[in-house]
Amino acid sequence: MAIIVQKFGGSSVANTEKIRRAAKQVIERMQAGYQVCVVASARGRQIEELLRDARELNPNPPKREMDQLLSTGEQQTVSLLAMALEAMGQKAISFTGTQIHMLTDGVYSNAQIKSVDSEFIRHELNEGRVVIVAGYQGVDEHGNITSLGRGGSDTSAVALAAALKAEECEIFADVDGVYTTDPQVFPKAALLDEISYDEMIEMASLGTGAMHIRSVAIGKRYNVRIRIRNSESNNPGTIITHEVPQMEGILVSGATIQRDMAKIGIAGIPNVPGTAARIFARLAEAKVVVDDIIQTEISHEKANLSFMVRNSDVQTAQKVANELKAELPCDSVFVRDDIALISAIGVGMRSQYGVAEKMFGALAKAKVNIDSITTSEIRISCAVGRPDVERALEAVCLAFELDRPARQRTKKR
């Protein structure tokens, strides 16, 4: 019998009414003839309260105890969901990460899954039960509870779908699926029927909330068909899957913006091997996340270096850069803290030309000045002034027809 894994996030199980609604989604799949394994997150309010109590007792709590504490959140949700299903006449059983031997590497608050006891779950499914697994959590070989870190419940769900060879992994969200871009910025954004793992990874790394990059990467590795859908509607949602030939006909699948960026420039650094390594080691030490590094040679002796950081990191990054100014030495440090990034993403870029040209043309026509450009195999990102970024997004979306479903766009080739 085919298996479906369904994942309900914190907002889909926030109260008893929503838990009952989730139970109905599960029963719908059971009635359609599937075996269902559910992964559920903690209810948000519970986690907030626990965090508040923990901080009050210890501003810097041991990570092991934090995982031990917060893992109770999911455990509560799964037992409540099992009770709701039983009340509707559906046999169900809940499990913690420990109980299904979701074995991890033992890194508290950011563990990696090593294996999971799928036979154990299969046995329960074959008994006609819905199996409900606490997301976000695993256990190390010593029995310590380890949480999977950001996007952890998605990761649990995709890993379980892989282990159970599920037909599909349904991720319930509070949106209808993945859009070509953020509908709150560009209201004409179109819902995507499908998107490739690689595109979704780029979108996720640029902060489109629908799903966490790590779980998409696991889905790609184990070939798990992922469906993102709305827990409160019957919309079929968006399928994340392997690249299929027709995807290549589409130049750009989506566009994203990141508003709160800053650019740090270090001008006139010594043009010798190891300088950049030294700079980024110091930034990493200060826990600054760096993106879009550009280095250009200005002479045989000197080079200019720039990189993007989040606005929240700008003061730390500037402090590090100023310390380096004397040490390296360099000519000057400058900061531009009103930067935003606009990115276009599409696996079609791999096989077709003219994407960059079309993007720059659209931005020029909209009178958006480009500060700098970085690219990957399936992504082009432009740094622009923050006040321009909404206008930039609209121009790019219209240029690549992101206001209509992929099948209705002008065909290339």
Added chain:
Amino acid sequence: MAIIVQKFGGSSVANTEKIRRAAKQVIERMQAGYQVCVVASARGRQIEELLRDARELNPNPPKREMDQLLSTGEQQTVSLLAMALEAMGQKAISFTGTQIHMLTDGVYSNAQIKSVDSEFIRHELNEGRVVIVAGYQGVDEHGNITSLGRGGSDTSAVALAAALKAEECEIFADVDGVYTTDPQVFPKAALLDEISYDEMIEMASLGTGAMHIRSVAIGKRYNVRIRIRNSESNNPGTIITHEVPQMEGILVSGATIQRDMAKIGIAGIPNVPGTAARIFARLAEAKVVVDDIIQTEISHEKANLSFMVRNSDVQTAQKVANELKAELPCDSVFVRDDIALISAIGVGMRSQYGVAEKMFGALAKAKVNIDSITTSEIRISCAVGRPDVERALEAVCLAFELDRPARQRTKKR
């Protein structure tokens, strides 16, 4: 190094301030040179909220899921307490029942402990850590979480103290220890320095709240020295221990009352073997808890039977009795629902005479009419009218000098 087990109930860890106070109690013992293993209960408010959500989703939730749900309460307390200790510079580690292999028989919501991995705990203690164990919970051989039922955290603590051969098991309560009787009814009640296991078991079975009967019985079996003391004072509290010779010099150690009782009488039942068995089987089926059964022969053919039930069970018991009236048959069923019980308890009764006589005399002098009498080896209970019970308690307490510490009483022998 000697080990102390400390148990903090729900009211001693109800909020972060109380958790911090509990942590200080732990550190005090560490500084006195002990290794400390702590058992903690769930915070009361958390359990109430979970019960409310569970009932809302399922008026009759599966017991397995209920244990899975409620066990999160203790898990939260122990990790928070570990954080508090770490913040005070004391190394600490928290464990669930699963993590220390508190193996039970698998009866959900009322499990019995089979064994516990004390070596594992010893290892952590020897590393200089305070070990904090979630009370009330264990795990069966399949990894299912099973709660120990009423008084479960006391039971966890005493069982751990036995397994660790602890010097003492400290039960923190919101009272200073065990009193000769309820100070709210008889304000002159004296605090006991020590009490025997058997006396404490009788007191507990009659509803004096300080500790649950099951945990005292385990303490007796494994010879665990138990100390009940106040979490908010330095009073040394009451030691529960084996009977020592000087206890026999004390006729009565304590007195208790149970207010809300009712007496059911079934008159003229067939005086043949099996009648009583049939009656009490039917009452057990209806989940009525029966106490103080009295049967008297009234003729060769007929007998009268009476028993006590809690007032909350009286309607169910009466219904069962009325059904039996036609079936048995019997002459009549009567109910007296304004009964209370007064009991005097003391291991001294085993070796000395005159207790009953003294008690009846005291009640007669206080003009309290006795409805019926039952006795055990170390207890005498009299059923009296509810309006008389406070007066009865005072008379009995004064007769047996329960208003003063044992060592100050008139010596017998």
